[in-house]
Structure formats: structure tokens, C-alpha cells
Amino acid sequence: MTRPAVGLAVHTPGGPVRPWSFERRDLRPHDVAVAITHCGVCHSDVEAIHGVRAPDLPLVPGHEFVGRVSAAGGSVTRFRVGDAVAVGNSVDSCGACEECLAGYENHCSGGGPTRTYWGVDRHDGRRTQGGWSTEYVASETWVHHLPDVLDPAAAAPLMCAGITTWEALRHWAVGPGTTVGVVGIGGLGHLGVKFAKALGAEVVAFTLAPERVADIKALGADDVVVSADPDALAAQARRFDFVLDTASGPHDLAPYLRSLRLHGTLCLLGITPVVEIETRALRVGRHSLSGSGTGSPARVQEMLAFCAEHGIVADVDVLPSAQVATALDRLERGDVSYRIVLDLADLADLATVTA
Structure with a gap:
């Protein structure tokens, strides 16, 4: 058996996103079905x-989506409708590799974690x-209680921008x-500022846009550096214990290493x-250049509890799902302060294409 759903789908490479009626799998014993209310729009989309x-x-x-449990498999213990x-x-991992057994399912070496979409x-x-659909079915292990x-x-x-920044900040304690720099104050960076401040660090934000300084300070940054100013950038030498670089475009890493x-x-x-680095900036000061990604299920639940305690959420523009083309166009043009979220309440009525 399967479960009918309606999604916003791309039907041709690079083509428009249109409603599509399709089938989700039926629930396995440890699965829950989630009636989705809101889903974010990410650059990876x-x-x-x-x-x-x-x-x-x-x-x-x-x-990155939220909703309410609409059905639960017979062996589910953590959730109720x-x-x-x-x-x-x-939404899954092998569960048997060294990383999974150690609680780092996000680093699964048994084929990698299963992606929420475009995975197998x-x-x-x-x-x-x-x-971007009316319902999703996943194992309860990868579904998280959302604080009221x-x-x-x-x-x-x-669930994406947040956990990506949270994972790094927590891993590096x-x-x-500690004094923390956050480079690029967009979808990830603005949450990085909020998290680092709530964790008790001194937080300095780097932005290319001088007109955004006041708004960035309102997020909680103690200081804002306009990185387009080479003198202001050079003045930051030996200031930070940790720099979280969320910028997605090509940029010189040397000033941040220094x-x-x-x-x-x-x-x-x-x-x-691909990035280029000045190796001297690594050697002098025994600096480390690292990377990070999403978090484990345990780390996600930890983040959500922290957010509930400190009142942290993303700054979002909410659009109805019928305006998904507008959302994507704005994202590609950079016309987004922080994050766009789709309200999917209208989605079931939009289906015009059947599988």
C-alpha cells in the first residue's frame, strides 16, 4: 500500500516547479507520517x-520542515498522532558503521546518511x-519533537541552517x-550569531554590506566588521578563537586565518x-582549517531544546506554496535577508499533474 501526497516538483532539468500528485510509501513499523505545514527554501534546493x-x-x-504526526507505525514509541x-x-543511516554506533549518524560511512530528497x-x-509536499514518511529516529x-x-x-551552525559551534566548544567571528550573515550566519551569543561567546559578524550593520547587531552581534574594508579586516588579526565561515561565494580565506x-x-x-589558502596563515599560530555539516539526531534534539530555552528561531519571510517560483527567484537574486519558508496550507488544492 502507498499514501497519496501532493508535492512541488521539478519535471525537467532546470525547469519550473509545478504541483505533482505522487505516492509515499506506506508506514513501516517504526515510521511516522508527518502532515507538513511549513518547509524552508535552501540554496541547495x-x-x-x-x-x-x-x-x-x-x-x-x-x-527543513515542520508539521504534525498524522499516522504512526505499530512499533513507534516516541510519538503520537x-x-x-x-x-x-x-532521514536514515546504515546504523552499523563505526560512526553510527558512536552516535555520529550524520557521518555514516556505510554509504552516507540517506538524504531527505534525491537520496535512495x-x-x-x-x-x-x-x-515541499503535503506529507512525509520517515523513521521515528530521524523525526524530532518540536517544542510548542x-x-x-x-x-x-x-532543521538545516540551524543544525549546520549549531553542530560546528558545539563541536568546537x-x-x-571565547571570541567568535561569523562570516556571511545570511540563512546560516544569522543563526550562527544567535547561537554563539546565547552560548555565552563574544560574537563578531563579518558582512560586505555596511547598510546592514544595525540589523546584524540586533541579532545579537557585539561587533560588526565590514569585510569589504581591507583596513577593518586587517585590524582583526589574532582576535578570534573560532571563526564560522558561512559564505557560499568564492572569497579569500587568508584574512580570516590571520x-x-x-x-x-x-x-x-x-x-x-574549491578554495585556495595561504599556507603560511595556517603555519603561523598553528591554525586549523576545518569543515562541518549537519548534525546527528541527538544533536538536533539538543539544538531544539536550546532554542526553546532561549527563544531562538530563524528570521523568515513566509510565502504560500503557490509562490514557490517567486521564492526561488528571490533566492537566486540574493533578495533574501535570511530565510524564505513556504506555507504549504494551499498545496493540496494546487495539484494539476498526476504521476
């Missing part, structure tokens, strides 16, 4: 739309379809007594595929 090729079409993007929940960019289901071999105090629309980006104190770390979260 744009990349998928332009990069997808046959036979992976149609493809439903979306990997009606529970508010959230799902991120991974480990049990039936079908392509996964994402959260968090606004659902603003909480959706926590950011907290009181901004590190002894044994400091520059962590790359952006999706620039």
Missing part, C-alpha cells in the same frame, strides 16, 4: 533543481522525495570566554566547492 537529470525526475525538493514535529536534511531509500531502493514555544514557520530552517589566535580554528560551512 536551487542547486538540485538545476542539477537534477533523468531518471531522477520528477523531484520534490525541501529538507497530533504531535508537533520537525525533520531535517537526513535503504529498504526499497526508491528515490526519496522532499518536504517555537513558531513553526520560523523553526523550519533550524564555543561558550563563555584573524585567529594561537590554535584557533576556521570552520567552513559554505558550499564553495
